[in-house]
Amino acid sequence: AQKITQTQPGMFVQEKEAVTLDCTYDTSDQSYGLFWYKQPSSGEMIFLIYQGSYDEQNATEGRYSLNFQKARKSANLVISASQLGDSAMYFCAMRLRGYQKVTFGTGTKLQVIP
Amino acid sequence: DTAVSQTPKYLVTQMGNDKSIKCEQNLGHDTMYWYKQDSKKFLKIMFSYNNKELIINETVPNRFSPKSPDKAHLNLHINSLELGDSAVYFCASSPMRGDPSKNTQYFGPGTRLTVL
Numbered sequence: 549a550q551k552i553t554q555t556q557p558g559m560f561v562q563e564k565e566a567v568t569l570d571c572t573y574d575t576s577d578q579s580y581g582l583f584w585y586k587q588p589s590s591g592e593m594i595f596l597i598y599q600g601s602y603d604e605q606n607a608t609e610g611r612y613s614l615n616f617q618k619a620r621k622s623a624n625l626v627i628s629a630s631q632l633g634d635s636a637m638y639f640c641a642m643r644l645r646g647y648q649k650v651t652f653g654t655g656t657k658l659q660v661i662p
Numbered sequence: 663d664t665a666v667s668q669t670p671k672y673l674v675t676q677m678g679n680d681k682s683i684k685c686e687q688n689l690g691h692d693t694m695y696w697y698k699q700d701s702k703k704f705l706k707i708m709f710s711y712n713n714k715e716l717i718i719n720e721t722v723p724n725r726f727s728p729k730s731p732d733k734a735h736l737n738l739h740i741n742s743l744e745l746g747d748s749a750v751y752f753c754a755s756s757p758m759r760g761d762p763s764k765n766t767q768y769f770g771p772g773t774r775l776t777v778l
Contacts, residue, residue, distance in 0.1 A: 593754075
């Protein structure tokens, strides 16, 4: 069975500062993908970034980067230079190889303070 | 340009009614999904179809019946609506190529269902 844990229900960050959102996962599979999604107050789910379990480099997409530590089974999202528009719920998710189901964490609500 | 679309965006109805939510994707993806997001924002998969074939059917009451007329459409029909069905329902799609763990899901805008 696979499980995603996001231990921070809510976080605050000052505008222009960097913030790290935590995500740990549990699986005995060696091949899997990790995803982060953003859900603003408008409700849509926006894909942010992907990390494969065999990727040697940490994924980056603009101001988003994924701090992947395979031995610790963590896949933290780092947002650099926070903007007011970053205020949203953030979900970590995992999909195993050969399995269509994606498991989501419970989310972290990020609020950016001006 | 909309990649994954859902209709309606809002649905308010009485207990006991039957309702449908429609989903369409123009991304050429093979796999489509229905998720339910409850009031605590927990996102749970309900169903998944690959090329019109049901491949995931989580523990969902049989009042919920998905239908996929073609691989670009996945509709959700709900019979005898109950108060506990109130939630946001998301449709999503993803490609089915190579290693599935690499295939990103793209979500529709969601349908907020309120059962009175």
